[in-house]
Amino acid sequence: MAVATAVALLAALGGALWLAARRFVGPRAQRLHGSGDAGLMHGKTVLITGANSGLGRATAAELLRLGARVIMGCRDRARAEEAAGQLRRELSQAGESGPGPGPGPGPGGAGELVVKELDLASLRSVRAFCQEMLQEEPRLDVLINNAGIFQCPYMKTEDGFEMQFGVNHLGHFLLTNLLLGLLKNSAPSRIVVVSSKLYKYGEINFEDLNSEQSYNKSSCYSRSKLANILFTRELARRLEGTNVTVNVLHPGIVRTNLGRHIHVPLLAKPLFDLVSWAFFKTPLEGAQTSIYLASSPEVEGVSGRYFGDCKEEELLPKAMDDSVARKLWDISEVMVGILK
Ligand SMILES: NC(=O)c1ccc[n+]([C@@H]2O[C@H](COP(=O)([O-])OP(=O)(O)OC[C@H]3O[C@@H](n4cnc5c(N)ncnc54)[C@H](O)[C@@H]3O)[C@@H](O)[C@H]2O)c1
Numbered sequence: 001m002a003v004a005t006a007v008a009l010l011a012a013l014g015g016a017l018w019l020a021a022r023r024f025v026g027p028r029a030q031r032l033h034g035s036g037d038a039g040l041m042h043g044k045t046v047l048i049t050g051a052n053s054g055l056g057r058a059t060a061a062e063l064l065r066l067g068a069r070v071i072m073g074c075r076d077r078a079r080a081e082e083a084a085g086q087l088r089r090e091l092s093q094a095g096e097s098g099p100g101p102g103p104g105p106g107p108g109g110a111g112e113l114v115v116k117e118l119d120l121a122s123l124r125s126v127r128a129f130c131q132e133m134l135q136e137e138p139r140l141d142v143l144i145n146n147a148g149i150f151q152c153p154y155m156k157t158e159d160g161f162e163m164q165f166g167v168n169h170l171g172h173f174l175l176t177n178l179l180l181g182l183l184k185n186s187a188p189s190r191i192v193v194v195s196s197k198l199y200k201y202g203e204i205n206f207e208d209l210n211s212e213q214s215y216n217k218s219s220c221y222s223r224s225k226l227a228n229i230l231f232t233r234e235l236a237r238r239l240e241g242t243n244v245t246v247n248v249l250h251p252g253i254v255r256t257n258l259g260r261h262i263h264v265p266l267l268a269k270p271l272f273d274l275v276s277w278a279f280f281k282t283p284l285e286g287a288q289t290s291i292y293l294a295s296s297p298e299v300e301g302v303s304g305r306y307f308g309d310c311k312e313e314e315l316l317p318k319a320m321d322d323s324v325a326r327k328l329w330d331i332s333e334v335m336v337g338i339l340k
Contacts, residue, residue: 032288032296032310033066041111041295042067045139045186047179049073049118049172050147052083054256055194058287059144059294060113061087065094066295068111071137073118073129073147073175080115087113120147120171121157123336130178139186142294143179145172145228146194151217152261161335162211168224173231174336180244187243188300191235192293195228197250197308200316202226204324206331217261229306229315230325231332236304237322245303247293252308253279254286 033040046063050056051072064070064087074080091110116132119125133140149167157166176191183189202222207213211220232248239246255276264272292310293299306315318324333339 031284032292033062037066040066044141045069045071045137046142046144046294047071047073047133047140048144048146049120049175050075052076052080054258054283055251055254055287055290056144056146057083057087058283059146059290061090062284062287062291063142063294064091064111064113066111068142069114070111071114071116071133073116075117075119075121075147077115077117080117084113084115118175119158120167120175121163123157123159123171123174125158126171126174127178130175133179134182137182140179140182140189141186142190142192143176143183144192144194144290144294145176146192146290147172148194148224148258150258150261151221153217154211154215156210160210162209162215162220164217164220164224165209165211165227168221169227169231170332170336172228173332174338176235177333177336177338183244184242189244190294190299191232191244191246192290193228193232193246193248194290195232195248195250195306196221196225197252198222199226199229199250199319203318204230204328206327209331209335226319227328229319230321230328232306233304233320233322234325234329239303245299245301247299247303247305247307249289249293249307250313251286251289252281254283255280256283256286 041063044067046068048056048060048063048070051060051070052074056072060070060072072080072084074083116129117125118129147167149164152163155163157163157171159166161170172193183191198218199222202219202225204223204226229248232246235246289307289310293307296310305312306319307313
């Protein structure tokens, strides 16, 4: 009797933990586009930052399959070329590249992949990348600000900014601003910003944006992700009437390389791997909201909103503070040197 009670209690506890974890991670999004959508992105050029790994790679694969010309903006050209080669092989194995009946340049209607070098931790690199984009690309239909760095030790970018704020917010801020003309000329066009639910724990401390007085790696990540949302809302306001939309999302908790700076003790590693395998989304599942915002006709004309699992979600008041968003915009302009 006692054993049966203990087993029942353990089962109930296990079930409750499972449900709690699933609720925290979010539902596993179904693949948005089936084979009937092939060609949906034909004729569209999409730029994805950090497209050689994790969510960016999965987003690139899917948009490529849908016929887009996908530009992978990546820090490490060799790694990006390797990822691009793998993506092309996967597509051709799936019979979706090479000459075929689909509308794209690839055989099965798939689009094409282009690799360009972009280091968001260097304003010089962002400027050079944008110059190349403006010289070589006649259009840009979708910009996906996806690249990110998570909870690294205190480091500075080439220009002396705290790394997480510098890459996740400032690098993308300059990139977007320098590409706005091209996006406007290609309108209707879209900007998609990958943030995180962890924005909830962030504060914009204007007195110490570089975290020189104190550094907490989790708070700084959350701050950079809060900045992504404030940036999106302010940009949406500035883009009213241009037919360029901008939306922001959280992907859920996803099994990627993002945690490379987190030290998991050797003995705890198998348990961590098991938990992440059981509860975390796969990159393809996590990428569905980025793919949705980049491609779905459902969000045509929708701007300044926050999404999770392909649905609009509410934001905390701190992420909707327009005066903070405006001040952050003004200071970011000065920091990246684009103040006119
Ligand atoms: N994985 C998750 O659970 C999760 C949760 C919430 C939000 N996110 C966000 O999703 C986005 C993608 O992350 P991921 O999970 O795929 O991680 P990832 O580490 O697999 O991919 C991040 C990409 O960003 C690139 N990157 C980092 N620094 C860069 C720099 N200086 N210049 C150019 N590129 C740089 C990396 O090279 C990599 O390609 C990030 O913005 C992250 O904050 C991820």
